[in-house]
Structure formats: structure tokens, C-alpha cells
Amino acid sequence: MTQVELSSPSRAESDWGPLSALPGNPLMWVLIASELAVFGAALIGYAGVRVRDPVGFAAAQDQLDRLAGTINTAALLTSGLFAALANLAREAGRRATARLFLGCAAALGVLFLVVKGVEYSAELAAGNDLDSSPFFTLYFLVTGFHALHVVLGLVILALVARFDTPENIETGTAFWHMIDLVWIVIFPCFYLLR
Template sequence: MSAADCEQQGTGWGILEELPGDPMIWVLIFSELAAFGLFLGAFTVARAIHPAVFAAGQVELDSHLAGLNTVVLVTSGWAAARAAKAARAGLRPRTRYWLLGAMALGGLFVALKLVEYGGEIGRGIGLETSPFFTLYFLLTGFHLLHVCLGIVILAVVCRRAEAPGVETGTAFWHMVDLVWILMFPILYLVR
């Protein structure tokens, strides 16, 4: 049911109508943010319980590669925002150009994350190494799945390159960015 259908029936979407893109994407975004929030909360509690284990685990991570990945993903979010702006202006070729750039940078994020995982696995680090790595792999793996889903969503909206779809896709993509911006310091930097 669309927002217009709900308006006609008197149910309305309230504040969701003011957000860019389809209101249902915001329901998904808020539920995903809640899930990531619970994961990060569990990570924080576990760190408080096992500070030495978490400190030892963080030393094993490649914060430089993760920092580079942060720049890549934020730049991808910027490209997605440029695509939304171009779509609102009705510039389909430019919209597609920016979406392809966002997707390519998203693909680079995935590749760098897999390189990071390969290094960790090559050193014998896995899900069962410690509570730190269990939560690290679950959190980053869940995020990586969302990056892949986001790339698919951007590819779907790139086909038509129309403003409502592009705004919906970029809203999801920005959620993926936001989650990583929160995860990066918590997992890699905060001791």
C-alpha cells in the first residue's frame, strides 16, 4: 500500500511522508538500525565484561584498512547523494553515472573487507577465537550483507533512474553508511 493509498483511507504515514523515498523503506531502515543498535549494545556490554579479551582482539584488527574502507563507503554515500540530486533534476544519464560510481565504491568496500577477513582467517582467527571475534565477525558480516543488498538496490533503481526510486535506494545506502560510521570506531578504535 502506498502513502497515497493510506492518505485516501485516512491512515496516513505521518512523519514518514516527509522523508525522501518510499515510506516503507524508512520502516525497514528504522528496524535495521534497531537491530544494529542491539548488536552494538551487546558488543559494548561484552567489552565491559571482558576488557582484556576485547583489547587483545582489537590489536589483531587492521585499523588502517578499515579506515580506508570508511573513506570508500562515505565517498560512495556522497556519490549516491549526487545521484539523488541528479534524479530530482531529471538528469537520467548523470543519475546513472553517480549510481554506478556508488555501486563501484560499494564493491570496493566489499573487496577490501574480504581482504581483511582473509588476513584474519590466515592468522587463524575465526568466529570461535574469542567473544570479541564472535561479535566482530557477526557485526561486520551482517553489515557486509547490507552493503551487498544496498548494491543490488542501487542497481535496481539505476535501471529507471527516476527520483522516487533513487531516493528510496539512496536512503537505504545512507543507512549502511551510518551504521559503518558508528561501527568503525567502536570495533577498531575505542579501547
């Protein structure tokens, strides 16, 4: 069976200006920039609503499971490390090792979703849902939107593990690192900041 590679025009064939210097496909960076803008707007909205009800937000925030949030932070950061190691391995021509690292990154992404699912179940069992308070409305919307990105990231990691050119792996792991970056901002906003 021949391996099909996802390909794009070479960098010489398409000039993306400053985006051409970034790793992976420049279109992924356009997507990443737009996703960061959406998450940024959501977090600015969160800050605005929080300013109007700091006491209510603090009380609701105290109901979150900080341990679960911390486990998820460690899982995503470690997953990002494995994604970076996959890039290095593929650049060195070690395809099997790159795929192994992508698998480890994906496994930790699945762990993130499992922990988040347990956390959501506990919140719902405690009576906290989208309509409970402005805090929980924003919590479920922002973290749920992030969880959907984790699912999409897992699909992308699977695709680039299958079609494992260096450019594909760079492109896919760039998206995965965006997911890490967004969580690093979400975690303190919802779980830690007072």
C-alpha cells in the same frame, strides 16, 4: 522498449503520518528503522561483553587492520556522497548523470566488500575466527551482517538505476545512507575505541 517504473500509491493516496514527509517510499523508512534497531542491539551487546573483558578485547582489537577499516570508511562515505549527488542529478532531470553517480556509489560499495574480504582472509589466516574469542565472534557477526547489507544495497542501487524515478532513487539511496551510518558506528567500536 518501454521502461517500466516501480510505482507506489501517491502520497495523497496513502497517509503515512510523519513518515510521509521523508524522502522516498515510507516503507523503506520502516525497514531502515528496524535495521538500525537490530544493529543498535548488536552494538549494545558488544559493549556489554566488552565491559566484562576489556583486556581481551583490546588485545584482539590490536590484531585488526586499521588501515583496511579506514579505507572502508572512506569508500563508504565517498559512496554516500555519490548517492546524494545521484539524487540531486535526478531531481534536475539529468538521468544519465544520476545513473553515473549511482554506478560510482556501487563501485565504491564493491571496493568495500573487496577490502573486507581481504581483511577477513587475513584474520582467518592468523587463526582468528568465530570461535577464537568473544571479540572475534562479535566482529565477524556484526561486520558480516553489515557486509550482507552492503550486498543488498548494491542490488537496490542497481534496481533504482534501472527504474530511475526520483522517488525510487530517493528510496534506494536512503537505504545506502543507512549502510554508511551503521559503518560509521561499527568502525570506531571495533577498530578505534579503547
